[in-house]
Amino acid sequence: MASNGKVAMVTGGGQGIGEAISKRLASDGFAVAIADLNLDNANKVVSAIEADGGKAIAVKTDVSDRDSVFAAVNEAADKLGGFDVIVNNAGLGPTTPIDTITQEQFDTVYHVNVGGVLWGIQAAHAKFKELGHGGKIISATSQAGVVGNPNLALYSGTKFAIRGVTQVAARDLAAEGITVNAYAPGIVKTPMMFDIAHKVGQNAGKDDEWGMQTFAKDITLGRLSEPEDVANGVAFLAGPDSNYITGQTLEVDGGMQFH
Numbered sequence: 001m002a003s004n005g006k007v008a009m010v011t012g013g014g015q016g017i018g019e020a021i022s023k024r025l026a027s028d029g030f031a032v033a034i035a036d037l038n039l040d041n042a043n044k045v046v047s048a049i050e051a052d053g054g055k056a057i058a059v060k061t062d063v064s065d066r067d068s069v070f071a072a073v074n075e076a077a078d079k080l081g082g083f084d085v086i087v088n089n090a091g092l093g094p095t096t097p098i099d100t101i102t103q104e105q106f107d108t109v110y111h112v113n114v115g116g117v118l119w120g121i122q123a124a125h126a127k128f129k130e131l132g133h134g135g136k137i138i139s140a141t142s143q144a145g146v147v148g149n150p151n152l153a154l155y156s157g158t159k160f161a162i163r164g165v166t167q168v169a170a171r172d173l174a175a176e177g178i179t180v181n182a183y184a185p186g187i188v189k190t191p192m193m194f195d196i197a198h199k200v201g202q203n204a205g206k207d208d209e210w211g212m213q214t215f216a217k218d219i220t221l222g223r224l225s226e227p228e229d230v231a232n233g234v235a236f237l238a239g240p241d242s243n244y245i246t247g248q249t250l251e252v253d254g255g256m257q258f259h
């Protein structure tokens with residue numbers, strides 16, 4: 001794998017979509033910091049990247065904690081020799097029928113999903129400033145941040161918020177050569193989505209694979225998303241071909257908005 005001389009940090013890179021993004025960016029030549037609450041999983045992704053000839057480190061990070069995110073960005077820059085791209089991917093996706101949402105759930109989910117993106121933007125901005133160059137900030141929203149989904153009020157609210165923060169940050173940081181975009185996956189085969197499929201609506205209590213397949217009927221392209229489908233979109237947002245794009249949400253959902 002030839003280095004492209006750039007450094008990226010992926011939060012929640014230890015499994016699911018973040019794992020696929022980390023591996024794809026490494027194969028595109030980025031040195032990658034995998035920032036995850038689960039250090040064992042992050043280390044497994046590092047080993048896989050290194051086995052393929054790439055460069056990566058694992059950094060234990062809690063994105064809901066501002067200091068932890070700043071420390072992770074500093075560690076990534078120090079150990080990997082620069083900082084160019086942050087992918088604010090970590091998120092929680094609990095199933096929450098509207099009347100069941102508790103104060104504790106609200107605090108946890110908003111701190112991880114919205115706080116994590118906000119702290120990631122701040123920490124990346126501070127590092128780009130210190131290094132004297134621009135960079136790219138990319139955050140995970142969802143098709144549930146484009147249309148309201150049944151039983152996901154708490155989650156959907158955070159994902160709509162991330163699109164708002166993305167648009168504002170794009171305007172605030174453009175003069176410093178920083179682009180800020182988001183990606184909106186659809187129904188992706190990851191532990192989070194299997195859990196939702198197992199719990200909501202007509203899928204409740206059915207086996208996970210059956211639950212997932214019932215979502216496929218709403219997808220124009222007729223199949224569920226692999227994590228790698230999303231990673232392809234993020235690779236575009238992280239690379240030079242997206243230099244004239246900012247404030248946008250790239251919907252990588254097989255066409256779910258058409259139904």
Ligand SMILES: NC(=O)C1=CN([C@@H]2O[C@H](COP(=O)(O)OP(=O)(O)OC[C@H]3O[C@@H](n4cnc5c(N)ncnc54)[C@H](O)[C@@H]3O)[C@@H](O)[C@H]2O)C=CC1
Nearest residue numbers: 012014015016017037062063091140142185188190192193
């Ligand atoms: N799976 C899907 O169908 C969809 C997922 N998304 C979004 O994509 C992103 C990734 O989702 P998945 O890969 O499915 O999730 P996942 O639950 O499979 O993986 C999430 C990763 O984030 C890490 N994480 C959780 N809390 C953290 C914290 N406080 N600090 C640092 N790391 C933390 C976990 O350890 C895990 O490695 C999320 O933001 C999710 O909302 C959006 C649309 C659809």
Ligand SMILES: CC(=O)C(C)=O
Nearest residue numbers: 093142143144186193
């Ligand atoms: C998990 C998710 O983002 C959904 C169902 O849109």
